[in-house]
Amino acid sequence: xxxxxxxxxxxxxIGGLTVLREILNTxxxxxxxxxxxxxxxxxxxxxKSTIIRYSLQNMKFLESKDVxxxxxxxxxxxxxxxxxxRSRAKVPVVEVVTPGADEACRATKNGKIGIxxxxxxxxxxxxxxxxxxxxxxxxxxxxEIYQQACPLFVSLxxxxxxxxxxxxxxxxxxxxxxxxAGVDTLVMACTHYPLLSRVIGEVMGSKVVLVNxxxxxxxxxxNLLESxxxxxxxxxxxxxREFYTSDEPxxxxxxxxxxxxxxxxxxxxxxxxDKYEVDV
Ligand code: DGL
Numbered sequence: 687x688x689x690x691x692x693x694x695x696x697x698x699x700i701g702g703l704t705v706l707r708e709i710l711n712t713x714x715x716x717x718x719x720x721x722x723x724x725x726x727x728x729x730x731x732x733x734k735s736t737i738i739r740y741s742l743q744n745m746k747f748l749e750s751k752d753v754x755x756x757x758x759x760x761x762x763x764x765x766x767x768x769x770x771x772r773s774r775a776k777v778p779v780v781e782v783v784t785p786g787a788d789e790a791c792r793a794t795k796n797g798k799i800g801i802x803x804x805x806x807x808x809x810x811x812x813x814x815x816x817x818x819x820x821x822x823x824x825x826x827x828x829x830e831i832y833q834q835a836c837p838l839f840v841s842l843x844x845x846x847x848x849x850x851x852x853x854x855x856x857x858x859x860x861x862x863x864x865x866x867a868g869v870d871t872l873v874m875a876c877t878h879y880p881l882l883s884r885v886i887g888e889v890m891g892s893k894v895v896l897v898n899x900x901x902x903x904x905x906x907x908x909n910l911l912e913s914x915x916x917x918x919x920x921x922x923x924x925x926x927r928e929f930y931t932s933d934e935p936x937x938x939x940x941x942x943x944x945x946x947x948x949x950x951x952x953x954x955x956x957x958x959x960d961k962y963e964v965d966v
Pocket of ligand 1: 729731759840875878
């Protein structure tokens, strides 16, 4: 059985492209529709009810495009809105928190795991709980979790300042407590942060494993497509890649292009999802 409908992916802006890139690498034969809600970003500083409303609106848009699966390529939306999305969705929904927690538990040797994310994600406690649950399932003892909100990383990533002196100084300040705690694994629990991974990696040092939740999430997508019998029947040449942003398409493409490569994104269209009525 095959299903050539696209996979729908949304994020508050460009950060979800780090997940999209891993999905394209892992299942290159799948068509994709990406929605970046740039005009309402950042999500990480907003309230739970706002994030749930935005996420439900984004899901409605993707469902209107007849997608076969929705990937919530945003940790804040995953942490706040996954349950609501899952309970109302017509198609399977994949979030990014559980796959990241799993990867972190498998990577750590000394049991000291750092989590960096937006203020919103950290304040939900969802990530910490996911790591603790996974550690228990894997029989890991004496896990220590250190969390740090790094709100400025999102603006630096959106600005395209992925490897600049300002980014380095900001990273040194934010990451100081995690280095002092001796974490050997650091979860980049925000989809924007892998854009800054060179700087984050240099500041933490080469012995610290950086977990990119996109890689782990792409594996979940692949497994789900296979187990549901909904993998596409085409190869990469037969795929469609559509991009939508709620802000300026030119701006979106300027910042996103150096990251996705190979002429992507192209033909980005403007769309706002705030017209969808949702009950929250
Ligand atoms: N995409 C968000 C996340 O992964 C970060 C950016 C934002 O705050 O909107 O948490």
